[in-house]
Structure formats: C-alpha cells, structure tokens
Amino acid sequence: MYGQESEQQLEEKLMSRFNGLGYRTISLPDETSLLAHFRELLTQQNIENLHHEPLTDGEFKRVLNELVGAKSHYQIARQLRGSDMNPMGKISIQRDNDETVYLTIFDGLDATNNIYEVAHQITVAGTHENRYDVTVLINGLPIVQVELKRRDVDFRQAFNQVIRYKSESMRGLFRFVQLFVISNGGETRYFANGDGDLNANFMFYWTDKENNWLNDLGAFSASFFTKERLHSLIAKYTIFDSAKERMMIMRPYQIYAVEAIMHQALNNPHKNGYIWHTTGSGKTITSFKASQLLARDTDAEKVIFLIDRNDLDVQTSKNFNSYMTTIPGEQALDSTTNTGSLVHQLQSHDNSLIVTTIQKMNNAVNNPHYKSLLTSYHDKRVIFIEDEAHRSQFGEMRKNVNRWFTNAQHFGFTGTPIFSQNIGPDKRTTESLYDEELHRYLIKDAIRDHNVLGFNVEQMGTIKGRDTISDEQVEGIDTQEVLTNDDRLNNIVNHIMLNHDNKTKNRTYNALFAVPNTTIALRYYELFQEKIKAGSSDLKVTTVFTWTANEYSNEQNQGTDNDTSRHGLDKVIDDYNQTYRTNFSTEDFKGYFNDISQRMKSHDSRTRNNNIDILIVVGMFLTGFDSPRLSVLYNDKKLEWHGLIQAYSRTNRVEKDTKSFGSIVNYRNLKAATDAAITLFSAGDESSFYVKKYDELLQEFIGNIKALHKITEQPNDVNDLYNQGNDALKKFVLAFRDVMRTNNQIRVYDEFKWEDVPGFSKQDLESFQGKYQEVYHQINPNKEKNKASILEDIDFQIDLLSTDRIDVQYIVNLIKAINLEDEDSRQADVNKIKQLLDKAATNDLKSKADLIAAFLDEMVPTLKTGDSVGDSLNAYLAKRRDAAVSEFAEDVKLPVDVIEKQIIETQFYGQADVNEMNKNLSTAGYGFKAKINIKKRIKSFIDDTIKRFTVV
Template sequence: MHFIEGGLMSEHESEQVLENKLVQRFNGLGYKTVNLPDEMSLLSHFRQTLDEQNIENLQHERLTDSEFKRVLNELVGAKSHYQIARQLRGSDANPMGKISIQRDNDETVYLTIFDGLHFENNQYEVAHQITVSGTHENRYDVTVLINGLPIVQVELKRRGVDFRQAFNQVVRYKSESMRGLFRFVQLFVISNGGETRYFANGDGDLNANFMFYWTDRENNWLNDLDAFSASFFTKERLHSLIAKYTIFDSAKERLMIMRPYQIYAVEAIIKQAQDHPDKNGFVWHTTGSGKTVTSFKASQLLARDTDAEKVIFLIDRSDLDIQTSKNFNSYMTAIPGETALDLTTNTSSLVKQLQSHDNALIVTTIQKMNNAVNNPKYKGLLTSYHDKRVIFIEDEAHRSQFGEMRKNVNKWFANSQHFGFTGTPIFSQNIGSDKRTTETLYDEELHRYLIKDAIRDHNVLGFNVEQMSTLVGKDNISDEDVAGIDTREAMESEERLDHIVTHIMLNHDNKTKKRTYNAILAVPNTEIALRYYTLFQQKIKASHSDLKVTTVFTWTANEDSNQDNQGSTFDTSRHGLDHVISDYNETYHTNFSTEDFKGYFNDISQRMKDHNAQTRDENIDILIVVGMFLTGFDSPRLSVLYTDKKLQWHSLIQAYSRTNRVEKDTKPFGSIVNYRNLKKATDDAITLFSAGDESSFYVKQYDELLSELNEHVLQLHKIVERPQDVDELYNQGEDVLSTFVVAFRDVMRTYNQIRVYDDFEWSDVDSFTDQDLESFQGKYQEVYHQIGVRPKKDKTSILEDIDFQIDLLSTDRIDVQYIVNLVKAINLDNKDGRQADVNKIKRLLDKAATDELKSKADLIAAFLDEMVPTLQSGDNIGDSLNAYLAKRREVAVSEFAEDVKLPVNIIEKQIADTQFYGQADQNEMNKDLNDAGYGFKAKRDIKKRLKGFIQETIQRFTLV
C-alpha cells in the first residue's frame, strides 16, 4: 500500500480510479468536462463549438446541415493524417488553422479551427468514455479536445499492468475505429499511473520504440501520471506542443513530435536571443539524440519570434550525405514560402537570398558563406550586413566552427549571434591545435542532454564493446606501440588482416541477425582499405558467399604512398577505387566512376540506410571506410562497427554512435568489435562525454545475460516443458496462454541480446536448444495469429492488448510503406542514379507479397515509367505521386460512373462517406439509385457493384 493525500492508494489502483483522477486534474488545469457518449455527440459538439467561435464570420447565421457536411469533407474527406495535421496548423508565417467552404447562398466563408499563436484564444475541454463503432465497438478512455476537435487521446491501464498494453490498444483502435474527427488526433498518451509516455499519431504503423518520456528541464522523468499531467497538460504547454514543437517531414509525409530536451533547448535559445542578444550559446545534446531536428526548429522559431534580419542555418558541406540533404529539404518545403536547402557551389544564389526580403530563414553551408564574404565580387552587396543583426545556428559545432572559415564569417557579420549544437564538445582534454574549447567559442552552455540520459530514455541504444586480440603475445598493444615500424608491419601484415577478415565473415551473420542489419569496418588509410577489400572479395569468391562488401574513401592526386606502391596491385588510391567501383557497378547494375564520385557516395549512403533483410541483392553488408561515414551518418540499419584504427575522444564517440540508433526490438544495442586495443581510449572518452557517469554506456555483459536467459527458460518450462505442450493451453483459457506469451517473449528478448557474443554457445543454456527456440517461435506466432490479432466476434480477447513484440522474431517485409519510401527517395539529381532507383523498385514490385501492395503495384510502376522521367531535381516526388494517383482515381471513378449511369459526384460522395464514417450512406444511396430509374433487382445489383467499387478504390488509390 502507498499513502497519498487524503488516504490510501492501492498498488493496483483501478483504471477507473486513474481515469477519474486524471479528469479531475484536467479540471484543475482549467479544462471543462463535456459529456460525449458517442461519435454523433462529438460531431454535434464540434459543430456547436465551430458555430460559436466563428459566429462573426458566419454573420450570426449558424451552419446548415449541408454546409456542415461540406465542413467535414473539407476537414477530413479523403485526406491523409499528414494533410490534416498541416491544415490544423496553418502556415509558419500565419499559424492559424482555417478552412473555407461555400455557403448555401454560394458565398465563401472562412472558418478558424485553431489559433496557433495565442493559446488563450482556443477552447480546452476533456471527455471520457466516448464510444465509437467500427470493425469493433471501442470506448476511448480520455479525449482532450481543442475547439471541439479531438487532439490528444489518452489510454490508461490500471497500476501494476504493463503500460505497453495501452500502446497495443491504441494500435487496435487505429485500425478498428479511429475515423472521422478522430483522425484529428495529433498525440497519444498512454499510462498505467506509474509509467507514462507520449507519441505522435500518423498514417503508417506506430512503433513502440518511439514512445517518449516527458521530463523537467534537468532531464528528470515526470513519469507518474499526476506529475506528467501537471506539466504536459497545462494549456500553454499543450498548445506549444501542437503549434510549435512539431516538425513536418514532407518527404515521408509524417508529423514528428519533439522530445522534451529538444523543446527545452529551443526555449533556452529563444530566451537567450531575446534577453541577451550580445551573448552566444551552445547546446550539448549527445550524438543520435536528434540535434538536427532541434537546431532546425530553433532556426524556424528564431526567424519568426525575434527581430533578427536573417537567421542562417550554417552546415558543414562534408556532413551532408544525400539523405541528410533530403531531410533538410523535406523540413523546408513543409513551410510555405520557405526555400529548400541550396547545395550548389554557386555562391551567387546565397547572396541573392541575403539580399531578398522574402525569407527570414536561410539554410546554407559554411563553405559557401566563407566564399561570399571573401569574394570581392560580393563585398559591396553585403556591406550592410556589417551592422545588421544576424543569428547563426551551427550544427555539429565540434568540427566546422573552429577554423579560419568561422573567423572570416565572424569578422564580416560583426553584429551576429551564434548558437552551436554538438554531441561531443571540445574540452581541454580533447582540444585542437587552435587551443579553443566549445565554451570559449560559444560563451555559455544553454542545455545539456548526455549519452547517459539518452540511453536511459531509450532514445539511443547502449553499447556492447568487444576487444579482440590479433597479435599473439601482444594482447595489450597500445596505439603508441603502433608507431614503431616493426609493430606497424605486424599490425598491417597480410596474416593479421586475413585473420580479421576470417573472424568477421564467421561471425557477421550472428552479430547482424542474419544480415537484417549492416556494418562498417573502420581502417587507418586507403591502402589498408583496399587490402581489406581484396581479401574480402577473395574469401567471398572462394566460399561462394553472397556477402556484399565495398569501400569508399577520398584520394589526392599526388599521395605520399604513390612511389612505394609502384608495381603493387593498385599504384594509387584512385586506381584502386576505380577497380572497386567497377565491381560495384557489376553487382548493383549501376554506372558510376571516380569522375562521378558524389553519385557513388550517395548511392552507397542510400543502400546502407535502405538495408532490408528481404532485399539482400540490393544491400551493402559491410562498408570499409577510412574517415567517411564515421561522423554525421545516421541509419537505424547500422548495428555493428568493426574497428582497426586509432580512435580517441570525440572521434571515438562519434564513430561508436553510428551503431546505436533505435530501430526495432531485434536491435538491442550497438555492437563494437575492436581489433586494436581501444580499452583506455574508450574509458577516457566515455568519462569525458558522460560528465563522469559512464554507468549506462555499456549493456549487460555475457555472464549476466546468460544467467538471465537460463532464468527465463526455467520460467518458460514451468508453464510448458515442450513446444507441443502449447497446444493444450488453448483449452485452459486465455489467462494461461498469456503467461506463455510473456514467458517466451522474455526468452526471445534476452536471446536477442546474447546472440551477438562470440562466447555464446547453446550448450551453455540449461535444457534449451536452438531447435527448441525455433519450435517455440512457431507456437508463439500461432498464438499471435489465432488470438492476438484475430479476436472472436462475440468478445474481445485479453491477448489483444498484450505486447507480443512480434518484431523479436520477424524480419522486414516489402509492403506499401517500404515501397513508397523508396519512391520518395529516388535520386533526381543523377540520370543513372535515377534509373538505378527505378529499376530497384520495379524488381521489388515484382516480388510484392501483400494483397495491399499487389493492388497498387501496377499504379506505382506506371508512375515510375510515365512521371519520374519528367521530374526535375528538387521536385517533390511524394506530391507528384499523390497527384498522379488522384488523376488515375478520377479516371477510374469517371469510367465507373459512366458504366453504371450515375453522376460522378454521387459516387465521390459515397466514397467520402465511407472513408469518414466507415460505411456508405445507405438511405442516400437508395435515393440516388431511385432517381436514376433503377428497378428493384437492378438496384440491388448496382448497390453491390457500387460497394465493391468503393472499397476497391479506397484500397487501390490510398497509399497509407
């Protein structure tokens, strides 16, 4: 029992008690409780609220029934959640959610649905237990309304129950009944009273790994529902989350909600800019925590909320691969009126932006800005900027801001203010040749979020670091020893490199879950990179392996090693890379060369990110690098870093952090395999960048995991001894089945962590084999499909809300979302790259496995053939695809209307009703068919055809 104010609280406080207390908390925060028992009452309440808030615009004439139908069609209609979310917020320049409709008298009227500038101009309410009918009838726990629209949905479980059951309940609700106005829900909050998370809604599948904690400014969890609500649900904070702290990704057409530390950092920057314009500042947010999103949002709000002449987002060109560039472009093009990132080397385009009064926010590279202020051609045009107030936002400030270019920019923009973002600041311990630290350059630290915080919050993964001995008798060889010529010869000997390649090939499948993920091998120089590449290719050929290995690096025309390399396999690095690229072209059906190095680099980047277990012929499994991809590269698909080079301080943390991006449950941590002794360097770097607390950096070690796995196997055997015994559990009720699900899930979860260790042997596990695991997996999947996702019609299964974590045993499938993402990522900048991307997608369409993808495959293929060749660099492929599908849909509706002798608008209305309400309007359908002159029998046949066409059209022409 626990004491609370006013009495005692049970550890298993009921869901009803939690719900009542939460509603009371909302009332205390100024929300009004409204009684909305069902969907129709929600519609009626929204209509009344809309009338009252727009009464002046409506000239005191409330909306008629027909006008309100137009409102609903304009608000939701056939729109995606992304389009609805954009509509709610208006534009960045004018953040007012508005719609326009034609009144019955043909006049146009504008209606406000959300004021994004002033929180107090909106109406905040709370409802609970709204019943919605769909595939199954659902009753939603607590719904937060803003101006009558459901904006936040809260789902609760009683104390003591796994809060993730509420997540699975949300997933079920989305598929079964979240339609109509409930498609306006922007955020979900789930809680069991003691554990609370929030996450964004969207069109695609929800991922439990992207549920966020809410914290205070010092990164302390506000996990208890009461503490969470007291901070998160104040009117001003909730308004800011909806109006300010979301980012639209136009390329993926998704809404992203920011994490608390990102929000607090942005607020600290805004405050510094407004209160102390003469002082700079920096944000220390660990690598992988989303600094780019934070810095972009800070730039956007600084441009809107300060008196700065320009806000300039300054990036180092070397940090930008093709995907990063597309991310910037997708954020920018989601803001009406803003110019996308310009990556050309033409400095005149930057100068034109600086002279223009159209855009307060400019995104450019430090290289281009340096060229602008140093070129006599532009100095006269930019003289006025000597005194104008300019704010610079500088991403990855630990690298790009310590050189001559930064000094040149500072000298020209004398009245500038600088805000830097870094995951690995420069301290006295890792100081460079210019002897400047991050603090001396940026004056003041504004917010910090360290790697220990990010690992604790599950925003990044912990690390499993293994030290491998590669020289007999020299297990503890140091980096200083490597400087000696004899030791260097030993470290770079063919025998040692061959041993490492053999070790990698023997263990790579195990470390990457049979190549569900990929890896980077970091080496000291281009010569070693080519030697490793050659050894891999020889062994791959000899063993008939399908492992895909390549390398990428830069070269100089006159390298120091050219003379020494005369007569060797490759006399220069470039000649070696020419050979590598030739192999690459043969493997992936591309047409690159060192003359088109950028295209080659971008193609590698895309393949490393698109790595998919079911598209092995398109993957890169191991990428050998010297310096590239060890900083800035961000891919959840990368899980292993093999190192055979010296790393220390920020370069070590940056390299390690390539592997620890959160993905699915099959990726429990980032794996580091060191073939040089980096133990001390690792310990020193962790201590420095964790502010002395490295407790959470490492994941559990082998002995601890083995003990845990044996304990989970023991608990499983208490429920079922053998896989076939699971069949008997069906007769014992779902409570017993649920104990099996939880027990075997624990076994799988621990197995996914221990499997990557070289030490792991099934013989170490008590009374359990790999065959047992495989057999139990089959039974587990059967429970999932029989009951977990297919409940009986007459009752709801308790297994519906259990978190099966099916990702633990599943691999990716080629579905609509995957294909659409590939289409949106087509490289329009390069003709060969464009065609290679198109060919890849077509091959995947031929392998379409799901009915949903099969129904769209011919449309997507036609788009690739007809439209993609006409697109220009910078065009939005997603918008083009949507427009193409809309046109094809219009043709299909028109042809069907002609066939059944019905007006197009009638069919369109029935489609819209089905999408909004979940079913067609039967009464109106009968009336339309009567008006068309159909008799009883003909009407019955046409109704059947019409319903079939509506369902087919919705499935065929809706992407997500």
C-alpha cells in the same frame, strides 16, 4: 498504496487533474454528440465571419468534408497548424448563398484564443464498438487521446489498444487526434499519431529541464497538460517531413533546448550559447525548429542555418528540404556551388531563414565583389545556427565570418564538445567559442530513455603473444610494420568474415570498417575481394575515401600516396559498377559517395544483391552519418575523445526490437581511450554506456528459459494451453517474449554457444517461435469475434521473430526513395520493387499491386532528377481513380458527382448515405428491385475504390 488502484480510479484522478488545470469537462457519450459540440464551438468562434448566421446542415457537411474528407492524417495535421510563419488553422467553404467564408479552427499563435476541454468514455461504433478513456479537445476537435491501464498491468498494453482503436473506429473527427498518451499510473509515455503503422520505439518519456523522468501520471499531467505546454506541443514542437509525409513530435529535451535558445535570443542578444545533446539524439531536428522560431519570433534580419559541406550526403540534403518546406518537392536548401546564389538570398527580403554551408559563407565574406554587396549586413543583427559545432566552427572560416558579421549571435549544437582534455592545436574550447552551455542531454540520458542504444565493445588481440600490450606501444619493434603486416590484416579479415553474419543477424544490418589510411583501406579491400572471388564468402564489401592531400591526421597520412590512392579507388569503383549496375568514376565522386550513402541506409535483407554489407572507411561516414541499419563498427585505427564517441555512435541508432545495441569490435587496444572518452562525455557517469557482459546476459537467458519451462516444457505442450484459457496463453506469450529478447541480445556475442544453455537448443527456440506465431495469429485483433480477447492488447513484439513485412507502406516508402539521379539506379530500384510486388502477401497490397506496377512502368521512366516520386504516385493514382469512378458512373447511369459524394460519405462516416442514394436512383429511373441490386454494386464499388486507391 498504488497496487489496487483501478483503471477507473486513474481515470477519475486524471479528469480531476484536468479540471485543476482549467479544462472544462463535457459529456460526449458518442460520435454524434461530438459532431454537434464541434459544430456549436465552430459557430461560436467564427460568428462574425458567419455574419451571425449559423451553419446549415449542408454547410456543416461541407465543413466536415474540408476538414477530413479523403485526406491523410499528415494533410489534416498540416491543415490544423497553418504555415510555419502564420500558424493559424483555417478552412474555407462555400455557403448556400455561394459566399466563400473562412473559418478558424485553431490559433497557433495565442494559446488563450482556444477552448480547452476534456471528455471521457466516448463510445464510437466501427468494426467493433470502442470506448475511449479520456479525450482532450481543443475548439471541439479531439487532439489528444489518453488510454489507461490499471497499475499492475504493463502500460504497453495500452499502446496495442491504440493500434486496435485506430484500425477499428478512429474515423471522422477522431482523425484529428495528434498525440496519444498511454499510462498505467506509474509509467506514462506520449507519441505522435500518423498514417500507417505506429512504432512502439517512438513512445517518449516526458521529463523536466534536467532530464528527470516524469513517469507518474500525476507528475506527467501536471507538466505536460498545462494549457500553455499542450498548445506549444501542437503549435510549435511538431516537425513535418514532407518527403515521407509524416508528422513527428519533439522530445522534451529538444523542446527545452529550443526554449533556452529562444530565451537567450530574446533576452541576451549579445551572448552566444551552445546545446550539448549527444550524438543520435536528434540535434538536427532541434536546430531546424530553433531556426524556424528564431526567424519568426525575433527581430533578426536573417537567421542562417550553417552546416559543414562535408556533412551533406544526398539523404541529409533531402531531410533538410523535407523538414524545412511545406510543399513536397519544394527545395529549401541552397545546394548550389555558386556563392552568388547565397548572396542573392541574403539581399532578398523574401526569406528570413537561409540554409547554407560554412564554406560558401566563407567565400562570400572573402570575395571583394561579394563583400561590397553585403556591406549592409556588416552590423545588422544576424543569428547563426551551427550544426555539428565540434567540427566546423574552430577554423579560419568561422573567424572570417565573425569578422564580417560584427553584430551576429551564434548558437551551436554538438554531441561531443571540446574541453581542455580534448582540446585542439588552436587551444579553444566549445565554451570559449559559444560563451555558455544552454542545455545538455548526455549519452547516459539518451541510453536510459531508449533514444539511442548502449554499446557492446570487444577488444580483439591481434599481435601474437602480446595481447595484454597496447597495439600502439609494442616495445623494441616497428609498431607500424607490425600493425600493417599482411598476416595480421589477413587474420582480421578472416575474423570479420567468420563472425559478420552472426553480428548483423544474418545481414539484417550492416557495418563500417574504420582503418587508418587509404593505403590500408585498399589492402583490406583487396584481401576481402580475393576471398570473395575464391568463393569463401558472398559478402558485399566496398570502400570510399578522398585522396585530397592532408585531409586526415598524421597516422592517416602515413604510407599514403595520393595518386596511388586515386588509381586504387578507380579500380574499386569499377568493381562497384559491375556489382550494382552503376556508372560512376572518380570524376563523379559525389555520385559514388551518395549512392553508397543511400545503400547503407536502405539496406534490405530481402534483396541482398543491392546491399553493402561492409563499408571500409578512413574518415568519411565516421561522423554525421545516421542510419538505423548500421549496427557494427569494426575498427583498426587509433580513436580517442570526440572522434571515438562519434565513430562508436554510428552504430547505436534505434531501429526495431531485433537491434539490441551497437557492436564495436576493436582490433587495436582502445580500452583506456574508450574509458576516458566515456567519462568525459558522460560527465563522469559511465554506468549506462555498456550493455550487459556476456556471463551476466547468459544467466539471464538461462533464467528466462527456466521460467518458460515452468509454463510449458516442450513446444508441443503449447497446444494444451488453449484449453486452459487466455490467462495460460498470456503467461506463455510473456515468458517466451523474454526468451526471444535475450536471445536477440546474446546471439551476437562471439562467446555464445548453444552448449552453454542447458536443456535448450536452437531447434527448441525455432519450434517455440512457430507456436508463438500460431498464438499471435489465433488472437489477431482484426479477426471477427463476438468477444474481445485479453490477448488482443498484449505487446507481442513480433519483430523479435525477425519477420519481414512487405506491406503497402513499405512499398510506398521504397517508391518514394527511387533514385532518379541516373538511369541504372532508377531501373535497379524499380526492379527491386517489382520483385517485392510479386511476393505480395497482404490482401491490401495485392489489391493495388497492378496499379503500382503500372505506375513503375508508365510514369517513373518519365520523371526527372528533383521530381517528387511520391507526388507523382499520388497524382497517378488520383487519375486512375477518377477514370474508374467515371467508368462506373456511366455503367450505372448516375452522375459522377453522385458517386464521388457517396465515397466521401463512406470515408467520413463509415457508411454511405442510403437515403440520398435512393433519391438518386429514383431520379435515374430505377425500380424497387433494380435499386436493391444497384445499391449493392455501389457499396461494393465504394469499398473497393477506397481500398484500392488509398496508399497512405
């Protein structure tokens, strides 16, 4: 029925659906008509502020400059929404009579105060002329762009089309597009717009409240595009990361969870609730958004976002501040150790939302002095949001807080709730603590939606002759003696060293190694170091643990001497300082911990000297630590229930196409414990937890190779496909892409041998990869052509080649992440960036490499801890840009504001205002011939300036 449905038919049905939802269809054939329509609606909605005097041409130009100008998409998106507490998008301009007037462009509070329209086939001229399928407008601004493909075409081709449109023609008002929707009728996804490259891994499914996919375009649009839902997506359910200057759109289950919390808070204020969202699904973002809306839209005296101090590494703290603030560099998180600062915040009327730790709150309600200051809160309505509720909310501290705040409402977030099966000594479950479950999103849902990866779990026998017996139940012998035997530990180290590069794709990724106690951690560390010093390996291995007594379970404490552990860690840190040119000690344990955390997250395959390949841990990093670069967990400790799922889940964060799953290598027999935990936390459905078994994947790999050979038998035969046209090349691209995808999955299995693959070798794969890259570069969409190629819209998934891109965005991200905490780390980060600048391959990066290097030399040494490196870079580039404009203006004998105005015109409209330029040159006294030469110089300078000084 659907097979023959064309793209045009899909478009017509979608337009009809919009009409049924109350959108008005308007005809906007081109960009000029879009501008005219926006001008009309802007005047109409602000007519009283304008004193019934429509905008003049000059005033409207000022409006456009204020709206877009030289702003990044991040800045435009923030401007559209106003502030978190007052979400009204407004701008101010100066009228021709010097009066300042404020104009509303979007009402984020009341959906009905906005105008919703839809247009299709708007033609925009740019590098190439593009026609956009369907454009959704709010108040005349293009807010959502929908790109369609017919039903028998891979919907991801529309994603590549969006990328092409962004680079070729999405300028001016089209930079207001907040969301993209792509569909082939049967498969539909949505994703946020932004600066820099878009990532196909962050295309989201839309679902109902029970997490059922709404993939069909009709079902999707009937839910997603209602006016109220679209308004909420724009006004409420976006997150701004001020550190990375990016806008993120929330996933449906996150939205439904926030709405469930808001409903409970507004309608059942005396009843608690919890959200069961699996580890890795973005609970922190969900809880942040819930906190913001509770503070804004309820009558609670205070909303307190309560976290466990032990979950706060340096990067997490930065993320908290990035999400909670509107100004880069501003601190929202109360990170001081002084409880008095928390009490001061509670007493203040300036902030209704507070972020603090449960430890500090416990101190406040137990200290007699502070309790007297907090008497007024004893019975006032306070709402607590508690992240990672499975760990921090079951002890005495939570009871103390409850006793003090008698009129409090609690909302908890957990990926692994406490049930009767995994109950602790206090005999309390998550439901008994939080009253009722408000929303759930399980690990099976997250794996299905590609929000997290599945797992490959390997059980390695380590006790000779007893591989079928649980390592925990060896009869007739001292189990601990066997498990800690030097020969066994040495064999495990040898196994890790032999397989690590393969499992981590040549250290593109890194690993945790979980062990039972600090004594074993140090023994493993010493074994690794002995082999590394002997030249057996160049792995970077370290360990981190706390020596505080009684911090871990009985097994973890067995054989542990706290003084010995601390002395051992002193030696580890000395080695660490030599390796990474740092200066830590156990006296500065927090600095050491934070540096490890940063290195584990910013692992970089290009500069291995700065990496940590394997981090040996006892309890730290096994919960709450999120890093897409972590892909392997080696495990030699007993794990069960929520502890097992939490530890496994460190490895399954989505990164790019080369990371197919999280790898778990158990050196203890945890098969039964794993099955039990999966059953419990998947609500009985464990079907999607595991990735394919080796034999199954091997057959898929062989089948994909056979399909490739039907198209081209040998790598050199690819050359003949160019003569057969685009269809032949397309078949090769799709077939070899499948080969690469399965190769990336199967290569990390210990069992894999190329001998198992008939008629195909590693050399064949590499030769085909070379041909694949040639095809990719031959049809590069940025290449000038008279006719667009069908291959431009194919998803090449070039990341499958494991190529590392060093571009402007990559370098800028590294600059923003420079560690200002100590001089050694700062200089190490600077040196790393300079090395990459020397290898600049893209013309864009080459054009600004000297500017960036100058910033690293001149400004970074002057920055202080807490400064925003990103803000400093922007300020430095602005200063250098102003100097360059002034120098050029003086050279061509024109006022600086004339050059600046032409730069703005070019950025907004894609070209300079030639008529205005002629007038300025005539005023400056230039003759006809001289004008021609100067105009060329001005245009060249403008293009170079925009390219050279723009880094977003």
